[in-house]
Amino acid sequence: MLCSNPYILTTKQDKKTGKRIELNSPLTIPCGKCDLCLSARAKKWAEQCMLEAKLTDAQTHCNLFITLTYADEFLPENNSLCKNDLSVYLKKIHNLNAGKKQKIRFFAAGVYGDILTVLIII
Numbered sequence: 001m002l003c004s005n006p007y008i009l010t011t012k013q014d015k016k017t018g019k020r021i022e023l024n025s026p027l028t029i030p031c032g033k034c035d036l037c038l039s040a041r042a043k044k045w046a047e048q049c050m051l052e053a054k055l056t057d058a059q060t061h062c063n064l065f066i067t068l069t070y071a072d073e074f075l076p077e078n079n080s081l082c083k084n085d086l087s088v089y090l091k092k093i094h095n096l097n098a099g100k101k102q103k104i105r106f107f108a109a110g111v112y113g114d115i116l117t118v119l120i121i122i
Ligand SMILES: [Zn+2]
Pocket: 002, 003, 004, 005, 006, 030, 031, 032, 033, 034, 035, 036, 037, 038
């Protein structure tokens, strides 16, 4: 586990009594918020997507990697991704796929910033 700011638990709640009891040895829990935790999370999702792409049956699933971007004139007012825009796009894809045997699953990530300062929101 890599984490720059882990939680260290020395006690836990007893399920029967509800009281805090000492652990035999401290338990280290990743914070889930630092750059190392976010990087590990992104890597885990990337591996999940690659495994699904590799192991799914081509008869029933189709693997596509699609990049959607806003043209400058269509950027939302707050310069943030609009989940409804993605929903509308996915509904169109589902409608185009209606009646076909291939199922559609998706993984969406938002990327903010230029190539030097990228922030990925999953
Ligand atoms: Zn962390």
